[in-house]
Amino acid sequence: MEPSAIFKTLIQKHSSEIGDCSAFVSSTQSISYKKLETFSSGLELFLRKNKVSSQSPVLIFLPQSVELALLASALIYSGVPALITPTGIKAHEVDQLLADYPFSALITSEEFKDKLKKSARFQDNVMNIEIERTKFSFYKLTDEIKTSVDFSWLLMTSGSTGKSKIVMMSALNLQERTLGEIDLFEIRPQSKILNVLPFSHDIGFNQLLTSIYTGSTLEIFTKRLPVEFANRMIEGGFDGVSSMPQIWNNFIQIAKKLNFKIAHACYITVSGGSLPVEKLVELREIFINAKIFKTYGQTETFRSLAEVEQDFFVKNSCGKIIAGVDLLLVNENDQVCLTGESGQLLHFGTGTMSGYWMDQELTDIKMKPFGEIKIPVVRTGDYFIRTEDGRYQYEGRKDDMIKHAGRRFFLSEIETCIRSSNLVKDVFLIHVPESNINSLGKDKILSFVIVKDDVTDAPSLLKIYCTSMLETFKVPDEFIVCSAFPMTSSFKVDGPALLKLGRLSGNK
Numbered sequence: 001m002e003p004s005a006i007f008k009t010l011i012q013k014h015s016s017e018i019g020d021c022s023a024f025v026s027s028t029q030s031i032s033y034k035k036l037e038t039f040s041s042g043l044e045l046f047l048r049k050n051k052v053s054s055q056s057p058v059l060i061f062l063p064q065s066v067e068l069a070l071l072a073s074a075l076i077y078s079g080v081p082a083l084i085t086p087t088g089i090k091a092h093e094v095d096q097l098l099a100d101y102p103f104s105a106l107i108t109s110e111e112f113k114d115k116l117k118k119s120a121r122f123q124d125n126v127m128n129i130e131i132e133r134t135k136f137s138f139y140k141l142t143d144e145i146k147t148s149v150d151f152s153w154l155l156m157t158s159g160s161t162g163k164s165k166i167v168m169m170s171a172l173n174l175q176e177r178t179l180g181e182i183d184l185f186e187i188r189p190q191s192k193i194l195n196v197l198p199f200s201h202d203i204g205f206n207q208l209l210t211s212i213y214t215g216s217t218l219e220i221f222t223k224r225l226p227v228e229f230a231n232r233m234i235e236g237g238f239d240g241v242s243s244m245p246q247i248w249n250n251f252i253q254i255a256k257k258l259n260f261k262i263a264h265a266c267y268i269t270v271s272g273g274s275l276p277v278e279k280l281v282e283l284r285e286i287f288i289n290a291k292i293f294k295t296y297g298q299t300e301t302f303r304s305l306a307e308v309e310q311d312f313f314v315k316n317s318c319g320k321i322i323a324g325v326d327l328l329l330v331n332e333n334d335q336v337c338l339t340g341e342s343g344q345l346l347h348f349g350t351g352t353m354s355g356y357w358m359d360q361e362l363t364d365i366k367m368k369p370f371g372e373i374k375i376p377v378v379r380t381g382d383y384f385i386r387t388e389d390g391r392y393q394y395e396g397r398k399d400d401m402i403k404h405a406g407r408r409f410f411l412s413e414i415e416t417c418i419r420s421s422n423l424v425k426d427v428f429l430i431h432v433p434e435s436n437i438n439s440l441g442k443d444k445i446l447s448f449v450i451v452k453d454d455v456t457d458a459p460s461l462l463k464i465y466c467t468s469m470l471e472t473f474k475v476p477d478e479f480i481v482c483s484a485f486p487m488t489s490s491f492k493v494d495g496p497a498l499l500k501l502g503r504l505s506g507n508k
Contacts, residue, residue: 003171008077011037014215022217024069031070040077047078050140056104058082061094061112064198064222072199073212083154084200091116101358106139151354155202157299167299168354176350177302178209180324184306185240185267191216194241202299203242203271226250236264244491245273252279255286265290276419280312300378302351305392316393324350329386342385342395346370347378402431405473414474421465423458426450428485428493447476448498
């Protein structure tokens with residue numbers, strides 16, 4: 001079967017065999033597989049009538065919800081690629097997306113539409129889409145777009161640079177990512193998956209794909225307060241949940257204060273960042289029966305590596321290769337590294353993107369061919385060492401390799417040291433190069449920290465600790481205490497916002 005038809009066929013199958021079972025639920029809503037198939041087939045006919053096809057990307061500007069899950073699934077069913085705007089995106093940023101990219105249509109709500117400017121690209125409203133009790137508006141913007149690139153969905157990523165890019169994924173890519181998730185976490189038909197990350201994020205989106213592929217139930221949890229997430233964990237009734245370090249950090253603090261354990265979950269994952277070993281151990285103490293996974297990957301590749309809990313104590317390990325993925329480490333001369341040598345991680349096979357939409361120059365850089373290998377490759381920009389037993393130990397990002405005091409090294413080495421001090425809950429490092437004109441002075445390493453509750457005079461203590469553990473030129477110039485780190489819409493630390501705090505801070 002062609003990959004482009006697999007999700008449509010499976011939704012039809014689920015509708016026939018388990019039609020009354022829930023595909024998507026929330027605390028107040030439930031949508032069955034029969035309703036999903038009925039809505040999807042109706043939307044497919046409408047899209048064809050209005051010349052929206054596989055060559056016609058759609059922009060979705062809607063909040064995370066059961067309705068969004070239904071709409072996104074119907075577009076996948078119809079073979080129409082779409083981009084879901086990130087959570088927290090501003091109206092002017094949506095306007096800019098519409099100006100910069102040739103979307104064929106915009107799907108939004110009346111409330112969200114009114115926030116947008118009266119763009120010349122808007123035509124009369126073609127259709128009001130009503131799902132449950134909420135109405136959405138469909139606006140035709142352009143006719144069918146001809147492209148030579150095969151893609152079935154779009155995801156926005158800022159990566160480590162902060163500059164937004166739109167990743168293209170083929171139908172085969174979507175299927176491979178889904179099968180990898182099912183195999184890794186042993187997801188079965190009629191499992192219940194708890195979704196806490198938005199569908200604009202690759203982890204949240206893959207949960208959506210996994211649920212409709214297997215015929216399981218996806219619960220969309222949209223509450224954002226840490227205590228609300230903790231309460232949902234206690235209530236139970238789900239098999240697995242994937243979340244990010246910041247969310248798990250907050251959850252652990254609440255669990256320790258309330259002293260509760262969770263026995264019902266089969267698996268949890270820490271994705272989109274790293275948790276210190278002591279935090280992973282605390283998660284194990286809370287989730288007494290669940291398998292705990294730490295995964296590594298990029299939006300451009302999805303998951304590349306996974307580590308199970310027995311390996312958490314291996315220094316800087318991101319685990320072993322996920323089934324279906326091919327990885328190589330290469331040095332600066334593009335030569336394959338031997339075991340124990342440091343090199344950039346190259347990702348082949350399962351999960352590899354088709355490229356960046358409307359940015360061939362950046363695609364050529366990120367997907368520069370390697371040797372005689374003909375299949376697509378993604379150059380991750382992350383550096384690892386492969387051990388004798390096949391584990392990949394993280395060293396740092398190419399973007400995080402700095403030149404300071406005449407030496408080159410990774411900021412991650414300093415981060416690991418600071419975390420080992422047992423004084424901080426979290427740390428984020430920024431190097432301000434000499435060429436950067438700023439009020440902080442020349443060539444500085446700034447360490448932003450969130451300290452543990454019982455720690456006082458953290459800057460002085462951290463300075464002493466780092467001086468005892470690191471070479472002198474690696475000791476941060478300033479330690480800046482924060483109550484929390486500002487986050488981007490993709491749940492990553494907002495470096496530029498932290499740098500502004502550094503300029504203003506007198507706490508050093």
